[in-house]
Amino acid sequence: xxxxxxxxxxxxxxxxxxxxxxxxxxxxxxxxxxxxxxxxxxxxxxxxxxxxxxxxxxxxxxxxxxxxxxxxxxxxxxxxxxxxxxxxxxxxxxxxxxxxxxxxxxxxxxxxxxxxxxxxxxxxxxxxxxxxxxxxxxxxxxxxxxxxxxxxxxxxxxxxxxxxxxxxxxxxxxxxxxxxxxxxxxxxxxxxxxxxxxxxxxxxxxxxxxxxxxxxx
Amino acid sequence: xxxxxxxxxxxxxxxxxxxxxxxxxxxxxxxxxxxxxxxxxxxxxxxxxxxxxxxxxxxxxxxxxxxxxxxxxxxxxxxxxxxxxxxxxxxxxxxxxxxxxxxxxxxxxxxxxxxxxxxxxxxxxxxxxxxxxxxxxxxxxxxxxxxxxxxxxxxxxxxxxxxxxxxxxxxxxxxxxxxxxxxxxxxxxxxxxxxxxxxxxxxxxxxxxxxxxxxxxxxxxxxxxxxxxxxxxxxxxxxxxxxxxxxxxxxxxxxxxxxxxxxxxxxxxxxxxxx
Numbered sequence: 001x002x003x004x005x006x007x008x009x010x011x012x013x014x015x016x017x018x019x020x021x022x023x024x025x026x027x028x029x030x031x032x033x034x035x036x037x038x039x040x041x042x043x044x045x046x047x048x049x050x051x052x053x054x055x056x057x058x059x060x061x062x063x064x065x066x067x068x069x070x071x072x073x074x075x076x077x078x079x080x081x082x083x084x085x086x087x088x089x090x091x092x093x094x095x096x097x098x099x100x101x102x103x104x105x106x107x108x109x110x111x112x113x114x115x116x117x118x119x120x121x122x123x124x125x126x127x128x129x130x131x132x133x134x135x136x137x138x139x140x141x142x143x144x145x146x147x148x149x150x151x152x153x154x155x156x157x158x159x160x161x162x163x164x165x166x167x168x169x170x171x172x173x174x175x176x177x178x179x180x181x182x183x184x185x186x187x188x189x190x191x192x193x194x195x196x197x198x199x200x201x202x203x204x205x206x207x208x209x210x211x212x213x214x215x216x217x
Numbered sequence: 218x219x220x221x222x223x224x225x226x227x228x229x230x231x232x233x234x235x236x237x238x239x240x241x242x243x244x245x246x247x248x249x250x251x252x253x254x255x256x257x258x259x260x261x262x263x264x265x266x267x268x269x270x271x272x273x274x275x276x277x278x279x280x281x282x283x284x285x286x287x288x289x290x291x292x293x294x295x296x297x298x299x300x301x302x303x304x305x306x307x308x309x310x311x312x313x314x315x316x317x318x319x320x321x322x323x324x325x326x327x328x329x330x331x332x333x334x335x336x337x338x339x340x341x342x343x344x345x346x347x348x349x350x351x352x353x354x355x356x357x358x359x360x361x362x363x364x365x366x367x368x369x370x371x372x373x374x375x376x377x378x379x380x381x382x383x384x385x386x387x388x389x390x391x392x393x394x395x396x397x398x399x400x401x402x403x404x405x406x407x408x409x410x411x412x413x414x415x416x417x418x419x420x421x422x423x424x425x426x427x428x429x430x431x432x433x434x435x436x437x438x439x440x441x442x443x444x445x446x447x448x449x450x451x452x453x454x455x456x457x458x459x460x461x462x463x464x465x466x467x468x469x470x471x472x473x474x475x476x477x478x479x480x481x482x483x484x485x486x487x488x489x490x491x492x
Contacts, residue, residue: 012352012376036380045380067376071348074341110351 012067013037013044016186018148018177019061021118021128022160023141024169027197028126030118031173032061033148033181034189046189055080057201058096058119059194063146064133069113072103093119097129097137105135116145120196144176148184152176166195170204178211233353260428262390263293263304264398264418265359265370267383268411271439272361272368275415276304277390277423278448279430286430294436294445298323300333301362302436302443306388307375308355315356319343336362340371340379348377357387363438390422390429397421412437416449423452 013036021030032050037043050061052073058080062069076099083099084091097117104111115131130136130143142160144152156176164172174191181187191206263276280291295303295316303319305312319342323334340360347354352375360371372387373379384402386394397418406414412435422429432448 012374013378045382048380065376066378067348067352067374070344070378 012065014065014186016040016148016184017050017063017146018144018152018180018184018187019050019063019116019146020144020149020156020173020176021061021116021130021142022164022169022173023118023126023128024164024166026126027120027166027195028118028128029166029169029173029193029195030059030061030116030128031177031191031193032146033177033187034192035187036066037186040186043188048189049192051192051194051203052077053201054096054117055084055091055119057090057121057196058093058117059196059201060096060100060115060117061145062113062115064113065111068111069115072100072111072113072115075103076100090121092121092123093117093127093129094124094139097131097139100131101135101137104131104133108134114145116143118196120198126196144180146180146187148180148187151183152180155179170195174206175212179214181211182214182216260390260426261293261306261388262386262394262419262422262426262429263306263359263388264386264394264415264422265304265361265384266398266402266406266411266415267361267368267370268406268408270368270408271363271437272370273408273411273415274302274304274359274361274436274438275419275449276434277419277429278432278434279423279428280309281428289431290448292434292447294434294447296320297339297360298327298334298362299443300364300438301336301339301360302438302445303339303361304359304387306357306359306391311354311356312358315343315346315354315358318346333364335364335366336360336369336371340373340381343373344377344379346377347373347375352376359385359387361438363440368438386418386422388422388426388429390419390426393425394418394422408437408439412449420450 016037017033019032021028030051034047035043036045036048051059052062053059054073054077060073079099080091080096083095096119100115100117114133117129117131120126128140128143130138130140130145141162144156159172173193177191190208191211193204195202260281261277265272265274274294276293278290279286280288293304295305297303297316297320303316305316319339322342323339326334343358347356355375357375358373360373362369369381370385371379371381372385384398386398401414415435416433419433431452433450435446435449437444
C-alpha cells in the first residue's frame with residue numbers, strides 16, 4: 001500500500017487510520033479503528049465509523065481527508081444504486097471498486113482519500129479491492145491501509161493464511177488492528193468490523209477495554 | 218451607452234471574483250504599512266446535546282474583530298426551519314450567509330412538499346455546499362433538530378466533513394466546553410438536565426476562552442416546538458450605565474426650517490389581478 005500523506009497536509013479532519021480487509025472461507029471481513037484527528041494532535045471524534053455501506057453486500061473503508069472520503073462515497077452510493085436498478089441485480093464488488101477508482105483518478109488533484117472495498121457478489125464470491133490515493137485499483141486476498149498499517153505489515157505477512165475460518169479471521173483482524181492502534185498515535189478508539197457473506201452483513205463492535213492485550217499492557 | 222442598463226441576473230451561489238483583487242490589495246497595503254480590516258470572526262463556544270424528547274443547543278454571544286469585542290449580543294443560533302436550528306462558529310459572515318441560504322432552500326422545499334424538512338436533509342445540503350467550496354467558506358456548524366425520527370445533532374466542518382453525534386462543542390472554546398460535556402453527558406438525559414449541562418459547557422467556554430464571552434443563549438427544540446431563550450443567562454460582568462443617554466426633544470436647537478411641498482403631477486392606478 002502506498003505511503004499515506006502526513007496528517008499536517010490533509011485539510012481539515014483526517015482519518016489518519018488503520019483499515020484492513022481480509023478474505024476468508026465463505027466471506028470477507030472489513031475492519032477499522034475509530035479515530036478522526038485534526039492536525040495530528042486533536043481527536044475530533046473517537047467513535048467515528050469508517051466502514052461505509054455502499055450497497056447491501058459491499059462496504060468500503062475510508063482513509064485520508066474525511067470530507068473528501070464522505071463526498072466520494074456519497075457519489076459512489078448514488079451511482080451504484082442507479083446501476084443496480086438499471087441491471088436489475090446487485091452490483092459486482094468490482095463495479096463498486098471501479099466507481100471509486102474513477103472518482104479518485106479523475107479528481108486526483110483535488111482529492112485526498114483512499115479506500116478499501118470489500119464485499120460479496122454472486123459471480124466471484126468474496127473479494128477485496130484497494131483503491132489508492134491516485135486511483136490505482138488492485139485485487140488482493142487481503143489488504144491493509146492507512147497510517148497505522150505500516151506498523152503491522154510484518155504481522156499480517158507472517159500470520160495470514162489463505163482460506164481461514166470466520167473465527168480465525170476475526171481473531172487475525174482484531175489482533176492486527178489492536179497492534180496498529182497501539183503504535184500509531186492517529187489510530188485508536190474502538191474496533192469496527194463488518195463480516196460480509198452470502199447471507200448478509202454483520203456489524204461487530206469491539207470496545208476499547210475488550211481489545212486484545214499484548215505483552216506491554 | 219444603453220449596455221449599462223441591461224439587467225444582469227446574478228449567478229446563484231457565492232461569487233469569488235474579488236478574491237484576487239483582495240490579495241493584490243493586501244500586498245499593496247502591507248507594503249504601505251497599513252492593515253486591511255480583518256474579517257469578523259466569532260471566536261466562539263457553541264454546544265449541542267441530544268436529550269430525551271429533543272435537542273438542546275447553546276452558544277455564547279461575543280463576536281470579536283481581532284482583540285476588540287465587536288458585538289456583545291451576537292446571535293449565533295440561526296433559524297433553519299421550524300424544527301431545525303444551527304449554531305455557527307468561524308467567520309461570522311460565512312456562517313450567517315450559509316445558514317440563510319440553507320434556510321431559504323429548505324423553505325422552498327417545505328412549500329413544495331408541505332412538510333418540515335428532516336435534519337439529515339439539511340445536513341447533507343450544507344455538507345455538499347461546503348465541500349464544493351473546498352474550505353474557502355469558514356463555517357463550522359452544529360446543526361440540530363427534531364423530525365419524525367427523533368432528535369438529531371450533526372457537525373459539519375468547513376471542508377464538508379459531517380458526523381452525527383449525541384453531544385458536541387465547537388469554536389475556540391470547544392476544548393473547555395467538551396470537557397464539561399464529556400463529564401456530564403448521559404444518554405437520554407432529561408430536558409432540564411440537558412439545558413443545565415449545555416449552560417455549564419458554554420459557561421466554561423466563556424470563562425476559559427478569550428474569544429468567547431458575555432451571555433449564554435439556549436435553544437430547546439422538541440416535537441412540540443422551539444424555545445429560543447435569548448439570553449438564558451446574562452454575563453456577571455455586565456457593565457452598569459451610570460447616566461441616561463437619552464436626550465430630551467429640543468436639546469438640539471433648530472436654526473432654520475424649509476418646507477418643500479411635493480406636488481402630485483400625475484397619478485395612475487393599475488389594479489393587479491389577484492384571482
